[in-house]
Amino acid sequence: MEKVLRVFAGLASGDPRERLRAIWLTVGVPAVAIAAFLWVWAESAARVQTSLGAVPGPVQVLSQARSLLEDHVAERAKQAEFYRRQEARNEQRLAEDPKAEVTIHKWTGKPTFVDQILTSLKTVFTGFLFATLVAVPLGILCGSSRVVQSALNPMIQVFRPVSPLAWLPIVTLIVSALYVTSDGALFEKSFLVSAITVTLCSLWPTLINTAVGVTSIERDLINVSRVLQLAWATKVRKIVVPSALPYIFTGMRLSLGVGWMVLIAAEMLAQNPGLGKFVWDEFQNGSQESLSRIMVAVLAIGIIGFLLDRLMLGLQHLATRG
């Protein structure tokens, strides 16, 4: 962080040499590194022959990304056509029988790559939201009470390292048993399974960080609250949460990162819609374009993961400054 600040200071400084150096560091070096990476990729990819042909280089991957986007646009056009057909059908029905009950059915086409990205984002945020709602209060309890802490600590330590792949079958079975879907259900079962798996795996960093944040509140502040005889709720609201906020946000940032990684694995294994399923479907298709499409997905997963992290960082700055 400090280094970054120094670079920015350089950019603002009057010394032209400093400024040049700063520009070189912020723009030049990454650009050269990325170019080198692309070159190594392009050179080495063609040399590796898989049973699906040579490993695709950057050019093939880029063209595949474009075709996935075109595919998305084409699919949207088909979707609009589908709704027009239904409206025409319904009008005809109403003309035949004005009392007929007409419905508009949801689009029945395939989810495009963009749809799958959106599904994944929706799922990860749902899971992350559940995780935060559970982890922050629990973390505050753990941090403020020795008793709660020693009660929960063993369980936290045991469940924390469990991989999503182990949770998944359990979550699938429990959700299937408890959540009986009907036609108008709010959530798809598969959506809940992935979201809950994300929750179970991304809970821990927030929980632990919150607890640590709460325990490391300055004694002075606690003493002040004692002197003022603040009610417990007021103490939490006015003193505990504000002072632990940086820790909580660091935890949440870690949690979201873990959640994103977990989600892709969960979708892949459970065939839940989303980017993970896209990757697995392409692997199963085994066409000559499959590898390039999988690489597009890998890059998309990486870039989205990076953006999510930046988003949380931004929120953290906002929250701690305000």
Add this chain to the structure above:
Amino acid sequence: MTQDFTSRGGRRKFLAGASALAGASALGFPALAQKARPEKEALKFGFIKLTDCAPVLIAKEKGFFEEQGLFVTLEAQANWKVLLDRVISGELDGAHMLPGQAIGATIGFGTQAEVVTPFAMGLNTLAVTVSNEIWAQMKKNIPQQGGKPAHPIKADALKPVVEQYRAAGKKFNMGMVFPTSTHNYELRYWLAAGGIHPGLYSPSDISGQIGGDVLISVTPPPQMPATLESGTIYGYCVGEPWNQQAVFKGIGVPVVTAYHIWNRTPEKIFGMRKDFTEKYPRTTVAVTKALARAAMWLDEGNGKNRPEAARIFSKREYIGADYEVIVGPITGVYQYEKGDTRPLPEFNIYFNNHASYPYYSDAIWYLTQMRRWGQIPEAKPDAWYLDVAKKVYLPGVYLQAVKELVAEGKAKESDFPMKSDGFRGSQDGFIDGVVFDAKKPSEYLSKFKIGLKGNETVKPRS
């Protein structure tokens, strides 16, 4: 709203609706037929990435579902187990299914549930592939004809290879797609016809490997090539395009197709839960009509639509393999090895030869194979076979659907076995020359050297 009827009385309603409709169409009142709309219009169907799911894909892509007032979402499933579970749990309203799954579920082998079918999907769609390594050893035992291996290739050529592996203490692993799959039975049939024991099932040991010379286990169809490539299995039995893909990837050689193991193998069905068909009888008929239209389209004009079908199949949300891999097997051309491409016209039949009619005799053949390999542990009287077949296969619904299509001018009556008693009659075309008569299943079983017959049972492995 009509979707919320309880299933009670569904059967009666269905019959009443059926006769009313039959009357209406006979008298030429299409308006009345239009009134009886599907009770449930938005449906979700599952399929496995295989060419024999064709009627489902085509019914969707060519608009036959929408023509029947159905709005169908299709979803590829990871494997047959997931597919069956999701049909039973109601997440899927219907699916491209293995006949053995519906029959097995009905008699309680594996999962217990009542699954029925009004529509059969495809004849002759599978093949057996072995790895390059095994092929090199097998090839020595196969007579040559015009510089190429003579067909059909029998498992006799594989037997010495298996014996060699066994003598060296190595397990000879092979893959198929599901315990009650057509592929399991056809692979076993082929192996047993060549004197290789494929192993038996027992109530306490459902691995299906008791006493087997080879060890057969389950791998999902699209993963077959990858599993073969990694050396986990030496050969597999699966539908297309996964055998052709082995050739294109250069990792294996298809040695025999369903055409040679049993010409006219009834491969798949369209399965639905029994209570679904009772609750939504009009939907069931509408689905059957759409699928029948799709099957007709696929076999129309001597296969003129097949290249277009291959384009549709190769879309990534459907089968997803390359067009070049898919087009061969569905246009009557089959590549066995690089440089050994032969015509195979009777492969992937969807409508001709009454391929889509759900024959009781097809179900009975599956039951005989379940008995032969111990999935049915005890002897059953001949009447039992027919009883089970009648529980699962619904030719009545099929005929109802095609009658409506004929009345609407969308099909020719002469294309359907309208007067059939549900039996194909005595059938030959098996690789070992044994003739199958579905009316005498017990006698049929007694004709095989390998496999259970009469009152035989399997002793648990000691």
